[in-house]
Amino acid sequence: MIRVTFLPNNENIEIANGGSLWETMLKAGIRPNSICSGKGICGRCKVLLKEGITEPTVRETELLSPEEIKKGIRLACQTRLYNNCTVEIFPENRIGFQGIFPLNKVDNAKDFQSSFWLDTNIEKIFLTVDKPSLSDQRSDWGRVKEALVRTKGKNLNYLQISLPLLKKLPALLREADFRVTVVICNGEITALEKGDTADRVFGMAFDLGTTTVAGYLIDLKTGEEVSALAKANSQISYGDNIVSRIDFAQNKENGLAILQKEIINTINELIDKTLQNTGISRDDIYEITIVANTCIHHLFLGVILIYLASAPFLAAFRMGFNLKAKEIPALYLSPETNIYMLPTISAFIGSDILAGILFTGMKNSEEVALLIDLGTNGEIILSKNGELWACSTAAGPAFEGIGISCGMRAIEGAIDGVRLNKNIINWHAIDNGNPKGICGSGIIDLVSDMLRIGLIDKSGKLITKKECPFGIGEQIKNRLDIRSGEYIFLLVKEN
Ligand code: FES
Known part of the structure:
Protein backbone atom coordinates (compact mmCIF):
# COMPACT_ATOMS: atom_id res chain seq x y z
CA MET A 1 0.00 0.00 0.00
CA ILE A 95 -15.80 22.50 -6.18
CA GLY A 96 -17.11 25.17 -3.79
CA PHE A 97 -20.37 27.04 -3.24
CA GLN A 98 -21.28 30.12 -5.22
CA GLY A 99 -23.66 32.85 -4.17
CA ILE A 100 -26.21 33.59 -6.85
CA PHE A 101 -28.12 36.74 -7.43
CA PRO A 102 -31.42 36.59 -5.53
CA LEU A 103 -34.37 37.35 -7.80
CA ASN A 104 -35.42 40.37 -5.74
CA LYS A 105 -32.02 41.97 -6.47
CA VAL A 106 -32.15 41.50 -10.24
CA ASP A 107 -32.82 44.86 -11.92
CA ASN A 108 -36.04 44.84 -13.93
CA ALA A 109 -36.82 41.21 -12.94
CA LYS A 110 -40.46 42.20 -12.63
CA ASP A 111 -40.48 43.44 -16.26
CA PHE A 112 -39.82 39.90 -17.45
CA GLN A 113 -41.92 38.04 -14.92
CA SER A 114 -45.52 37.07 -15.55
CA SER A 115 -47.84 37.40 -12.57
CA PHE A 116 -47.84 34.55 -10.08
CA TRP A 117 -49.73 33.92 -6.93
CA LEU A 118 -48.75 31.61 -4.13
CA ASP A 119 -50.59 28.32 -4.54
CA THR A 120 -48.66 25.71 -2.61
CA ASN A 121 -49.98 22.20 -2.29
CA ILE A 122 -48.62 21.96 1.26
CA GLU A 123 -51.13 22.78 3.97
CA LYS A 124 -50.34 22.79 7.69
CA ILE A 125 -53.25 22.80 10.10
CA PHE A 126 -52.94 23.15 13.86
CA LEU A 127 -55.48 20.98 15.73
CA THR A 128 -56.67 20.81 19.29
CA VAL A 129 -57.87 17.21 19.41
CA ASP A 130 -60.51 16.04 21.92
CA LYS A 131 -58.95 14.00 24.70
CA PRO A 132 -60.32 10.47 25.12
CA SER A 133 -62.37 9.38 28.13
CA LEU A 134 -64.54 6.46 29.15
CA SER A 135 -67.46 8.28 27.58
CA ASP A 136 -65.50 9.14 24.37
CA GLN A 137 -63.90 6.01 23.01
CA ARG A 138 -63.33 7.09 19.42
CA SER A 139 -60.04 5.90 17.93
CA ASP A 140 -57.05 8.24 17.87
CA TRP A 141 -57.26 8.60 14.08
CA GLY A 142 -61.05 9.13 14.31
CA ARG A 143 -60.64 12.03 16.75
CA VAL A 144 -57.86 13.61 14.62
CA LYS A 145 -60.16 13.48 11.60
CA GLU A 146 -63.02 15.00 13.58
CA ALA A 147 -60.73 17.84 14.75
CA LEU A 148 -59.68 18.43 11.13
CA VAL A 149 -63.28 18.69 9.93
CA ARG A 150 -64.14 20.96 12.86
CA THR A 151 -61.13 23.24 12.22
CA LYS A 152 -61.45 23.41 8.44
CA GLY A 153 -65.26 23.47 8.41
CA LYS A 154 -65.48 20.95 5.56
CA ASN A 155 -65.53 17.22 4.98
CA LEU A 156 -62.00 15.82 4.72
CA ASN A 157 -62.94 12.15 4.70
CA TYR A 158 -60.94 11.60 1.51
CA LEU A 159 -57.68 12.19 3.41
CA GLN A 160 -55.30 9.25 3.58
CA ILE A 161 -52.69 8.49 6.22
CA SER A 162 -49.80 6.06 5.80
CA LEU A 163 -49.14 3.07 8.06
CA PRO A 164 -45.82 4.50 9.40
CA LEU A 165 -47.66 7.67 10.52
CA LEU A 166 -50.52 5.66 12.03
CA LYS A 167 -47.94 3.74 14.05
CA LYS A 168 -46.56 7.00 15.46
CA LEU A 169 -49.95 8.58 16.11
CA PRO A 170 -50.93 7.22 19.59
CA ALA A 171 -47.64 8.16 21.28
CA LEU A 172 -47.36 11.48 19.47
CA LEU A 173 -50.87 12.62 20.45
CA ARG A 174 -50.23 11.93 24.11
CA GLU A 175 -46.73 13.44 24.15
CA ALA A 176 -48.19 16.59 22.55
CA ASP A 177 -51.14 16.71 24.98
CA PHE A 178 -53.45 16.29 21.94
CA ARG A 179 -52.23 19.53 20.33
CA VAL A 180 -50.74 18.64 16.96
CA THR A 181 -50.10 20.09 13.52
CA VAL A 182 -51.12 18.04 10.53
CA VAL A 183 -49.26 18.41 7.23
CA ILE A 184 -51.27 17.68 4.10
CA CYS A 185 -49.77 17.30 0.65
CA ASN A 186 -51.66 16.19 -2.47
CA GLY A 187 -54.62 14.87 -0.44
CA GLU A 188 -52.46 12.84 1.93
CA ILE A 189 -51.32 13.46 5.49
CA THR A 190 -47.54 13.40 5.17
CA ALA A 191 -46.52 14.44 8.70
CA LEU A 192 -47.86 14.94 12.21
CA GLU A 193 -45.96 17.33 14.43
CA LYS A 194 -46.20 18.14 18.12
CA GLY A 195 -47.67 21.54 19.00
CA ASP A 196 -48.36 24.43 16.65
CA THR A 197 -45.80 24.48 13.82
CA ALA A 198 -48.14 25.88 11.18
CA ASP A 199 -45.96 28.95 10.68
CA ARG A 200 -42.91 26.95 9.61
CA VAL A 201 -43.33 25.71 6.07
CA PHE A 202 -40.55 25.86 3.51
CA GLY A 203 -39.80 24.43 0.11
CA MET A 204 -36.73 24.30 -2.08
CA ALA A 205 -36.49 24.76 -5.83
CA PHE A 206 -33.54 23.22 -7.69
CA ASP A 207 -32.25 23.94 -11.16
CA LEU A 208 -30.00 21.01 -12.07
CA GLY A 209 -27.65 22.32 -14.74
CA THR A 210 -24.98 20.35 -16.55
CA THR A 211 -22.30 22.54 -14.94
CA THR A 212 -24.01 24.25 -12.02
CA VAL A 213 -26.79 23.28 -9.63
CA ALA A 214 -28.75 26.14 -8.05
CA GLY A 215 -30.91 25.74 -4.94
CA TYR A 216 -33.44 28.29 -3.66
CA LEU A 217 -35.12 28.14 -0.26
CA ILE A 218 -38.65 29.52 -0.41
CA ASP A 219 -40.94 30.42 2.50
CA LEU A 220 -44.16 28.71 1.42
CA LYS A 221 -46.20 30.95 3.74
CA THR A 222 -45.17 34.15 2.00
CA GLY A 223 -43.59 33.04 -1.28
CA GLU A 224 -40.40 34.89 -0.36
CA GLU A 225 -37.01 33.63 -1.49
CA VAL A 226 -35.02 33.11 1.73
CA SER A 227 -31.74 31.88 0.26
CA ALA A 228 -30.14 31.28 -3.14
CA LEU A 229 -26.98 29.21 -3.51
CA ALA A 230 -25.20 27.37 -6.29
CA LYS A 231 -22.55 24.69 -6.57
CA ALA A 232 -20.80 22.98 -9.44
CA ASN A 233 -22.53 19.75 -10.42
CA SER A 234 -20.26 16.98 -9.06
CA GLN A 235 -20.91 14.93 -12.19
CA ILE A 236 -18.47 17.27 -13.91
CA SER A 237 -15.58 14.89 -13.18
CA TYR A 238 -17.21 12.44 -15.56
CA GLY A 239 -17.39 14.89 -18.45
CA ASP A 240 -18.44 18.51 -18.66
CA ASN A 241 -21.03 18.12 -21.38
CA ILE A 242 -24.17 16.10 -21.91
CA VAL A 243 -22.74 13.77 -24.54
CA SER A 244 -19.81 12.65 -22.37
CA ARG A 245 -22.19 12.02 -19.42
CA ILE A 246 -24.45 9.92 -21.61
CA ASP A 247 -21.37 8.07 -22.82
CA PHE A 248 -20.20 7.48 -19.22
CA ALA A 249 -23.64 6.32 -18.06
CA GLN A 250 -23.91 3.90 -20.97
CA ASN A 251 -20.42 2.50 -21.22
CA LYS A 252 -18.90 2.46 -17.72
CA GLU A 253 -19.76 -0.21 -15.22
CA ASN A 254 -22.30 1.31 -12.79
CA GLY A 255 -21.99 4.57 -14.76
CA LEU A 256 -25.67 5.46 -14.36
CA ALA A 257 -25.61 4.78 -10.59
CA ILE A 258 -22.39 6.79 -10.18
CA LEU A 259 -23.84 9.82 -11.98
CA GLN A 260 -27.10 9.57 -10.03
CA LYS A 261 -25.14 9.48 -6.77
CA GLU A 262 -23.10 12.53 -7.80
CA ILE A 263 -26.11 14.73 -8.59
CA ILE A 264 -27.81 13.65 -5.35
CA ASN A 265 -24.59 14.47 -3.43
CA THR A 266 -24.57 17.95 -4.95
CA ILE A 267 -28.21 18.52 -3.94
CA ASN A 268 -27.47 17.23 -0.42
CA GLU A 269 -24.52 19.60 -0.09
CA LEU A 270 -26.67 22.55 -1.20
CA ILE A 271 -29.42 21.60 1.27
CA ASP A 272 -26.88 21.27 4.12
CA LYS A 273 -25.28 24.63 3.36
CA THR A 274 -28.67 26.35 2.98
CA LEU A 275 -29.87 24.99 6.34
CA GLN A 276 -26.59 25.96 7.97
CA ASN A 277 -26.82 29.52 6.58
CA THR A 278 -30.47 30.09 7.49
CA GLY A 279 -30.88 28.08 10.71
CA ILE A 280 -33.96 26.37 9.26
CA SER A 281 -34.54 22.73 10.17
CA ARG A 282 -34.46 19.94 7.57
CA ASP A 283 -37.88 18.81 8.83
CA ASP A 284 -39.37 22.20 7.87
CA ILE A 285 -38.78 21.49 4.16
CA TYR A 286 -41.95 19.81 2.92
CA GLU A 287 -41.55 20.02 -0.81
CA ILE A 288 -38.88 20.42 -3.45
CA THR A 289 -39.36 21.16 -7.13
CA ILE A 290 -36.80 20.20 -9.72
CA VAL A 291 -36.08 21.45 -13.21
CA ALA A 292 -33.25 20.18 -15.39
CA ASN A 293 -32.29 19.45 -18.93
CA THR A 294 -33.66 16.07 -19.97
CA CYS A 295 -30.36 14.21 -19.52
CA ILE A 296 -29.75 15.43 -15.94
CA HIS A 297 -33.46 14.94 -15.19
CA HIS A 298 -33.14 11.25 -16.17
CA LEU A 299 -29.84 10.90 -14.27
CA PHE A 300 -31.39 12.29 -11.06
CA LEU A 301 -34.09 9.64 -11.30
CA GLY A 302 -31.64 6.89 -12.34
CA VAL A 303 -33.44 6.36 -15.65
CA ILE A 304 -31.56 4.81 -18.56
CA LEU A 305 -30.28 7.36 -21.12
CA ILE A 306 -29.38 5.17 -24.06
CA TYR A 307 -32.35 6.18 -26.23
CA LEU A 308 -31.70 9.89 -25.67
CA ALA A 309 -28.38 9.64 -27.45
CA SER A 310 -29.27 7.87 -30.66
CA ALA A 311 -31.84 8.46 -33.41
CA PRO A 312 -34.76 9.07 -33.10
CA PHE A 313 -33.59 10.64 -29.76
CA LEU A 314 -36.33 9.78 -27.29
CA ALA A 315 -36.77 10.62 -23.62
CA ALA A 316 -38.05 7.75 -21.47
CA PHE A 317 -40.94 10.03 -20.40
CA ARG A 318 -41.77 13.70 -20.47
CA MET A 319 -44.65 14.18 -18.03
CA GLY A 320 -44.40 16.04 -14.74
CA PHE A 321 -44.99 13.98 -11.63
CA ASN A 322 -44.72 13.80 -7.84
CA LEU A 323 -42.62 11.37 -5.86
CA LYS A 324 -41.35 11.10 -2.29
CA ALA A 325 -37.82 11.79 -1.06
CA LYS A 326 -37.63 8.21 0.21
CA GLU A 327 -37.81 6.99 -3.42
CA ILE A 328 -34.51 8.71 -4.30
CA PRO A 329 -31.52 6.89 -2.79
CA ALA A 330 -29.59 8.83 -0.11
CA LEU A 331 -31.42 12.13 -0.59
CA TYR A 332 -31.20 13.66 2.87
CA LEU A 333 -34.69 15.02 3.39
CA SER A 334 -37.58 13.74 5.49
CA PRO A 335 -38.76 10.56 3.74
CA GLU A 336 -42.24 11.96 3.02
CA THR A 337 -40.97 15.23 1.51
CA ASN A 338 -42.76 15.72 -1.78
CA ILE A 339 -40.64 16.09 -4.92
CA TYR A 340 -42.28 17.62 -7.97
CA MET A 341 -40.47 17.07 -11.27
CA LEU A 342 -41.63 19.55 -13.89
CA PRO A 343 -42.29 18.00 -17.31
CA THR A 344 -39.61 18.05 -19.98
CA ILE A 345 -40.41 19.06 -23.57
CA SER A 346 -38.20 16.72 -25.62
CA ALA A 347 -34.94 14.78 -25.44
CA PHE A 348 -32.93 18.01 -25.61
CA ILE A 349 -35.39 20.65 -24.38
CA GLY A 350 -35.75 20.17 -20.66
CA SER A 351 -37.96 21.36 -17.83
CA ASP A 352 -35.49 24.17 -17.08
CA ILE A 353 -36.49 25.95 -20.28
CA LEU A 354 -40.14 25.19 -19.54
CA ALA A 355 -39.70 27.03 -16.22
CA GLY A 356 -38.28 29.99 -18.17
CA ILE A 357 -41.31 29.99 -20.49
CA LEU A 358 -43.66 29.95 -17.49
CA PHE A 359 -41.69 32.65 -15.67
CA THR A 360 -41.76 35.07 -18.59
CA GLY A 361 -45.34 34.29 -19.61
CA MET A 362 -44.11 34.60 -23.23
CA LYS A 363 -46.70 32.14 -24.52
CA ASN A 364 -49.43 34.66 -23.73
CA SER A 365 -47.63 37.58 -25.32
CA GLU A 366 -48.83 38.96 -28.64
CA GLU A 367 -45.35 40.23 -29.40
CA VAL A 368 -42.66 38.14 -31.04
CA ALA A 369 -40.40 37.13 -28.16
CA LEU A 370 -37.14 35.23 -27.85
CA LEU A 371 -35.91 33.45 -24.73
CA ILE A 372 -32.23 32.45 -24.77
CA ASP A 373 -30.77 30.20 -22.08
CA LEU A 374 -27.00 30.12 -22.47
CA GLY A 375 -26.03 27.26 -20.21
CA THR A 376 -23.65 24.41 -20.95
CA ASN A 377 -26.56 23.30 -23.07
CA GLY A 378 -28.02 26.34 -24.82
CA GLU A 379 -31.69 26.64 -25.73
CA ILE A 380 -33.58 29.23 -27.73
CA ILE A 381 -37.36 29.59 -27.65
CA LEU A 382 -39.19 31.76 -30.16
CA SER A 383 -42.75 32.76 -29.39
CA LYS A 384 -45.28 34.31 -31.75
CA ASN A 385 -49.03 34.58 -31.24
CA GLY A 386 -49.04 31.82 -28.62
CA GLU A 387 -47.02 29.37 -30.72
CA LEU A 388 -43.57 28.34 -29.51
CA TRP A 389 -40.56 26.94 -31.38
CA ALA A 390 -37.57 25.56 -29.53
CA CYS A 391 -34.10 24.31 -30.36
CA SER A 392 -30.98 23.47 -28.37
CA THR A 393 -27.27 22.95 -28.85
CA ALA A 394 -24.14 22.41 -26.79
CA ALA A 395 -23.10 25.94 -25.79
CA GLY A 396 -21.09 25.87 -22.57
CA PRO A 397 -17.92 24.24 -23.88
CA ALA A 398 -17.82 26.89 -26.62
CA PHE A 399 -17.79 29.65 -24.00
CA GLU A 400 -15.93 28.06 -21.13
CA GLY A 401 -13.73 25.28 -22.33
CA ILE A 402 -13.02 23.92 -25.74
CA GLY A 403 -11.24 26.30 -28.11
CA ILE A 404 -10.79 29.20 -25.67
CA SER A 405 -7.32 29.15 -24.17
CA CYS A 406 -8.30 31.17 -21.07
CA GLY A 407 -11.87 29.84 -20.84
CA MET A 408 -13.08 28.43 -17.55
CA ARG A 409 -16.26 27.71 -15.65
CA ALA A 410 -17.90 30.42 -13.54
CA ILE A 411 -16.01 29.64 -10.35
CA GLU A 412 -13.75 31.71 -8.09
CA GLY A 413 -11.27 33.73 -10.14
CA ALA A 414 -13.26 33.60 -13.39
CA ILE A 415 -13.72 37.03 -14.98
CA ASP A 416 -17.49 37.25 -15.19
CA GLY A 417 -17.95 40.88 -16.23
CA VAL A 418 -16.01 43.31 -18.43
CA ARG A 419 -16.56 46.98 -19.29
CA LEU A 420 -14.41 48.42 -22.03
CA ASN A 421 -14.42 51.88 -23.54
CA LYS A 422 -11.90 53.71 -25.69
CA ASN A 423 -9.60 54.44 -22.74
CA ILE A 424 -10.57 52.24 -19.82
CA ILE A 425 -10.66 48.53 -19.08
CA ASN A 426 -12.70 47.32 -16.10
CA TRP A 427 -13.30 43.72 -15.19
CA HIS A 428 -14.65 41.74 -12.29
CA ALA A 429 -13.57 38.29 -11.12
CA ILE A 430 -15.88 36.00 -9.13
CA ASP A 431 -15.34 36.32 -5.36
CA ASN A 432 -12.94 39.18 -6.16
CA GLY A 433 -10.25 36.54 -6.56
CA ASN A 434 -7.10 36.76 -8.67
CA PRO A 435 -8.19 36.40 -12.28
CA LYS A 436 -7.52 32.90 -13.56
CA GLY A 437 -9.55 32.85 -16.76
CA ILE A 438 -12.79 34.08 -18.25
CA CYS A 439 -16.25 32.51 -18.14
CA GLY A 440 -19.23 32.82 -20.50
CA SER A 441 -20.71 36.11 -19.20
CA GLY A 442 -17.25 37.74 -19.24
CA ILE A 443 -16.66 36.60 -22.82
CA ILE A 444 -20.03 37.98 -23.95
CA ASP A 445 -19.31 41.34 -22.24
CA LEU A 446 -15.82 41.52 -23.69
CA VAL A 447 -16.76 40.60 -27.25
CA SER A 448 -19.74 42.98 -27.33
CA ASP A 449 -17.64 45.92 -26.03
CA MET A 450 -14.78 45.12 -28.42
CA LEU A 451 -17.27 45.12 -31.28
CA ARG A 452 -18.83 48.39 -30.05
CA ILE A 453 -15.54 50.31 -29.87
CA GLY A 454 -14.16 48.76 -33.05
CA LEU A 455 -11.53 46.30 -31.79
CA ILE A 456 -13.40 43.51 -33.57
CA ASP A 457 -14.76 44.07 -37.04
CA LYS A 458 -18.16 42.89 -38.23
CA SER A 459 -16.68 39.67 -39.61
CA GLY A 460 -15.46 38.84 -36.09
CA LYS A 461 -11.79 39.52 -36.87
CA LEU A 462 -9.66 41.03 -34.11
CA ILE A 463 -7.89 44.10 -35.46
CA THR A 464 -4.19 44.96 -35.05
CA LYS A 465 -2.72 47.97 -33.27
CA LYS A 466 -2.21 49.72 -36.62
CA GLU A 467 -5.84 49.24 -37.62
CA CYS A 468 -7.18 50.80 -34.39
CA PRO A 469 -10.01 53.26 -35.03
CA PHE A 470 -9.49 56.95 -34.22
CA GLY A 471 -9.89 57.81 -30.54
CA ILE A 472 -8.77 54.49 -29.05
CA GLY A 473 -6.39 55.32 -26.17
CA GLU A 474 -2.83 54.01 -25.85
CA GLN A 475 -3.77 51.88 -22.86
CA ILE A 476 -6.17 49.90 -25.02
CA LYS A 477 -3.98 49.89 -28.13
CA ASN A 478 -1.11 48.37 -26.16
CA ARG A 479 -3.26 45.38 -25.28
CA LEU A 480 -3.50 44.35 -28.94
CA ASP A 481 -0.67 42.06 -29.91
CA ILE A 482 0.34 39.12 -32.05
CA ARG A 483 1.69 36.02 -30.32
CA SER A 484 2.71 32.80 -32.02
CA GLY A 485 1.11 34.17 -35.19
CA GLU A 486 -2.27 34.78 -33.49
CA TYR A 487 -3.96 38.11 -32.80
CA ILE A 488 -4.62 38.58 -29.10
CA PHE A 489 -6.20 41.14 -26.79
CA LEU A 490 -4.61 41.13 -23.33
CA LEU A 491 -7.45 41.73 -20.90
CA VAL A 492 -5.42 41.39 -17.67
CA LYS A 493 -1.71 42.04 -17.39
CA GLU A 494 0.34 39.96 -14.99
CA ASN A 495 1.48 42.08 -12.01
S1 FES B 1 -9.57 14.40 -17.79
FE1 FES B 1 -7.47 14.03 -17.95
S2 FES B 1 -7.03 14.69 -19.93
FE2 FES B 1 -9.16 15.00 -19.81
Missing part, protein backbone atom coordinates in the same frame (compact mmCIF):
# COMPACT_ATOMS: atom_id res chain seq x y z
CA ILE A 2 1.09 3.58 -0.55
CA ARG A 3 -0.05 6.79 1.12
CA VAL A 4 -1.32 9.76 -0.89
CA THR A 5 -1.68 13.19 0.73
CA PHE A 6 -3.76 15.88 -0.96
CA LEU A 7 -2.92 19.53 -0.30
CA PRO A 8 -4.00 22.09 0.78
CA ASN A 9 -6.42 20.17 3.05
CA ASN A 10 -4.00 17.40 4.05
CA GLU A 11 -6.44 14.61 3.18
CA ASN A 12 -4.66 11.23 3.45
CA ILE A 13 -5.72 8.10 1.67
CA GLU A 14 -4.10 4.67 1.27
CA ILE A 15 -4.24 2.88 -2.06
CA ALA A 16 -2.75 -0.20 -3.67
CA ASN A 17 0.60 0.27 -5.40
CA GLY A 18 0.04 1.27 -9.04
CA GLY A 19 -3.40 2.80 -8.34
CA SER A 20 -4.76 5.56 -10.56
CA LEU A 21 -4.47 9.13 -9.26
CA TRP A 22 -7.83 9.96 -10.87
CA GLU A 23 -9.59 7.15 -8.93
CA THR A 24 -7.76 8.14 -5.75
CA MET A 25 -8.99 11.73 -6.03
CA LEU A 26 -12.57 10.53 -6.49
CA LYS A 27 -12.23 8.24 -3.46
CA ALA A 28 -11.00 11.23 -1.45
CA GLY A 29 -14.05 13.24 -2.58
CA ILE A 30 -12.02 15.52 -4.87
CA ARG A 31 -13.49 15.99 -8.34
CA PRO A 32 -10.88 16.38 -11.07
CA ASN A 33 -11.54 19.09 -13.63
CA SER A 34 -12.37 17.34 -16.89
CA ILE A 35 -13.93 17.71 -20.30
CA CYS A 36 -13.09 14.24 -21.62
CA SER A 37 -14.12 12.21 -18.50
CA GLY A 38 -10.60 10.92 -17.93
CA LYS A 39 -9.77 9.79 -21.46
CA GLY A 40 -6.53 11.79 -21.73
CA ILE A 41 -7.82 14.18 -24.40
CA CYS A 42 -8.65 17.54 -22.77
CA GLY A 43 -5.61 18.20 -20.56
CA ARG A 44 -7.86 19.75 -17.86
CA CYS A 45 -7.15 17.40 -14.94
CA LYS A 46 -3.82 19.01 -13.99
CA VAL A 47 -2.40 18.49 -10.49
CA LEU A 48 0.97 19.30 -8.97
CA LEU A 49 2.97 16.35 -7.61
CA LYS A 50 5.12 17.72 -4.80
CA GLU A 51 6.53 14.39 -3.65
CA GLY A 52 6.63 11.07 -5.42
CA ILE A 53 6.82 12.69 -8.85
CA THR A 54 6.11 10.15 -11.60
CA GLU A 55 7.66 9.83 -15.06
CA PRO A 56 5.45 11.67 -17.56
CA THR A 57 3.42 9.46 -19.86
CA VAL A 58 3.32 9.97 -23.62
CA ARG A 59 -0.07 11.71 -23.35
CA GLU A 60 1.30 14.02 -20.65
CA THR A 61 4.23 15.04 -22.84
CA GLU A 62 1.72 15.86 -25.59
CA LEU A 63 -0.74 17.78 -23.41
CA LEU A 64 1.58 19.54 -20.95
CA SER A 65 4.33 22.06 -21.66
CA PRO A 66 7.97 21.13 -20.84
CA GLU A 67 7.88 23.77 -18.05
CA GLU A 68 4.78 22.20 -16.51
CA ILE A 69 6.33 18.73 -16.62
CA LYS A 70 9.52 20.08 -15.03
CA LYS A 71 7.50 21.68 -12.20
CA GLY A 72 5.84 18.32 -11.42
CA ILE A 73 2.47 19.03 -13.04
CA ARG A 74 0.77 15.84 -14.22
CA LEU A 75 -2.63 14.78 -15.53
CA ALA A 76 -4.64 12.94 -12.87
CA CYS A 77 -6.26 10.63 -15.41
CA GLN A 78 -2.88 9.54 -16.84
CA THR A 79 -0.93 9.08 -13.62
CA ARG A 80 -0.38 5.81 -11.74
CA LEU A 81 1.21 6.02 -8.32
CA TYR A 82 4.01 3.71 -7.15
CA ASN A 83 5.40 5.69 -4.19
CA ASN A 84 4.00 7.67 -1.28
CA CYS A 85 3.21 11.05 -2.71
CA THR A 86 1.88 14.52 -1.99
CA VAL A 87 -0.45 16.05 -4.54
CA GLU A 88 -1.49 19.69 -4.62
CA ILE A 89 -4.96 20.31 -6.00
CA PHE A 90 -5.38 23.60 -7.81
CA PRO A 91 -8.19 25.77 -6.39
CA GLU A 92 -10.17 25.56 -9.65
CA ASN A 93 -10.41 21.78 -9.12
CA ARG A 94 -12.08 22.28 -5.75
